[in-house]
Amino acid sequence: MKIFKTILATYALVLFLTSACSETTSDNDPDNPNPPVEGINTPEENLQRAMELTDNAIEAHFTGAGMAMARYYNPYTKVRSEEKGSVWMYTSAIEAVNAILHGLEAQKENGDATLYNDNFDHYSELLQQLYENADYYLGTFELTSYTQTREWSVYGVNRNNAKGSADVGGIQNVYDDQMWLIRELIEAYKNTDNEEYLKKAEYLTEYVLDGWDCTLDANGNEIGGITWGPGYVTKHSCSNGPMVSPLVWLSELYKNKADVTTSHYIDSSDKVTRKTRQINKSEYYLDFAKKIYAWQKKYLLRSDGVYNDMMGGCSPGSPETEMVNGTVYRKGISCRDQVGPAISYNSGTMLSGAADLYRVTGDDQYLTDGRRLADASFSYFAKPGQTVSGYYTYDISGFNDWFNGVLMRGYVALFPAYGNVANYIDSFQKNLDYGYENFLYNGFLPTNLLVGWSYDNNKNNTEAMFNFAFSAEYAVLSRYELEK
Numbered sequence: 001m002k003i004f005k006t007i008l009a010t011y012a013l014v015l016f017l018t019s020a021c022s023e024t025t026s027d028n029d030p031d032n033p034n035p036p037v038e039g040i041n042t043p044e045e046n047l048q049r050a051m052e053l054t055d056n057a058i059e060a061h062f063t064g065a066g067m068a069m070a071r072y073y074n075p076y077t078k079v080r081s082e083e084k085g086s087v088w089m090y091t092s093a094i095e096a097v098n099a100i101l102h103g104l105e106a107q108k109e110n111g112d113a114t115l116y117n118d119n120f121d122h123y124s125e126l127l128q129q130l131y132e133n134a135d136y137y138l139g140t141f142e143l144t145s146y147t148q149t150r151e152w153s154v155y156g157v158n159r160n161n162a163k164g165s166a167d168v169g170g171i172q173n174v175y176d177d178q179m180w181l182i183r184e185l186i187e188a189y190k191n192t193d194n195e196e197y198l199k200k201a202e203y204l205t206e207y208v209l210d211g212w213d214c215t216l217d218a219n220g221n222e223i224g225g226i227t228w229g230p231g232y233v234t235k236h237s238c239s240n241g242p243m244v245s246p247l248v249w250l251s252e253l254y255k256n257k258a259d260v261t262t263s264h265y266i267d268s269s270d271k272v273t274r275k276t277r278q279i280n281k282s283e284y285y286l287d288f289a290k291k292i293y294a295w296q297k298k299y300l301l302r303s304d305g306v307y308n309d310m311m312g313g314c315s316p317g318s319p320e321t322e323m324v325n326g327t328v329y330r331k332g333i334s335c336r337d338q339v340g341p342a343i344s345y346n347s348g349t350m351l352s353g354a355a356d357l358y359r360v361t362g363d364d365q366y367l368t369d370g371r372r373l374a375d376a377s378f379s380y381f382a383k384p385g386q387t388v389s390g391y392y393t394y395d396i397s398g399f400n401d402w403f404n405g406v407l408m409r410g411y412v413a414l415f416p417a418y419g420n421v422a423n424y425i426d427s428f429q430k431n432l433d434y435g436y437e438n439f440l441y442n443g444f445l446p447t448n449l450l451v452g453w454s455y456d457n458n459k460n461n462t463e464a465m466f467n468f469a470f471s472a473e474y475a476v477l478s479r480y481e482l483e484k
Helices: 002-020 043-061 087-109 114-137 175-192 195-209 241-253 281-300 344-361 364-381 400-414 421-439 464-483
Strands: 072-074 138-144 149-155 260-266 274-280 310-315 321-324 327-330 334-339
Touching: 043 072, 043 087, 043 114, 043 421, 043 464, 072 464, 087 114, 087 175, 087 464, 114 138, 114 175, 138 327, 149 175, 149 195, 175 195, 175 241, 195 241, 241 281, 241 344, 260 281, 274 281, 281 310, 281 334, 281 344, 344 364, 344 400, 364 400, 364 421, 400 421, 400 464, 421 464
Parallel strands: none
Antiparallel strands: 138 149, 260 274, 310 334, 321 327
């Protein structure tokens, strides 16, 4: 009877994969000789896989001295796309390299410096090359914000042919792209002690916080929230949540130091006069982290415990300016509609934010928030046995392969304070291993780790940012296994 049940279960799984995921390879594909293996991962094995995947992705997706990133690469046909990756996609490569550097450092601190000695310099140099060539996305424009008019040099969505000349006006730059770079710049500084990374991170932070809607309502309270970009009015989870953790990290870097920065604000007495004051950097960054976290929790947390996409129904419906005391400023924006869908990375950034705020403040509310969000997000985004028995299926449509990695990092950040997330983290480890041990082909993983490749070789394009997301996850899991 047991054998009969096993045969039926296997047959049912084959039928599911054939109907739901037609034209995909099976474990018996002759072009995919890797047999299914159930193994025990070590931190070293995770890190070695991260380096392998990263090295292959770098070689396949990047060309020339300027490191232009092809968005797609097909490991079966060995063809890379003409389409270039956006700055967000490009940042995924930096993220993977930073995660590897952090993992190498963790190996060294844990008493085995072999991988560190063999690889750290190589990835430090690669990190520097990636940052230098990110300047093909850099451009300069003048922006009128809620408190000032100023020229900024920031990163545009699209790559240009010359460094520093990208189009960054209007909707051509968005705040969340700067935020992902800020996160990685701070990580790069921690990994290498290169002050240039910290300097750029703080400059971009100043730009992002200039986008905070500090105009006041009738009661004298800040309206709050950061629009998707300076050319937009909608206020998104992705243009607020990702900034919480890096602000906490900056606060920690300046703790017990006398460094100050300029704070721009509106006088509460008349609700219109723009003012500035000098404030301690550590205090300024931490207070802003709390403000942004509180705004997103208030306006974008759903009744089912995860985060929605944005606040819409905004007035005015497009960016407008107003004259105050003879000077032009951006007009404040009031939004009334919470808009979906729930996307995994929007909950992931708030998980990381709650974990970091709890770690530095000791405020139990952040821990309570983190626990609730961890449980709710896993219940919402992870579907048990939907594709393969014993594994959790995550939505991989659109950009979700990368989004889901942000959720995993949120669980890892929360783990020291909430051990229950170990099971959630393990679901990512198992999915990565299933893909690696069954479908690894020419050094690449398929978009669907639990299903594999298409039988039609021409349909096996892989996204650069997914390839780097998988390697970053392996590197983060390596460090997690050591530190837990």
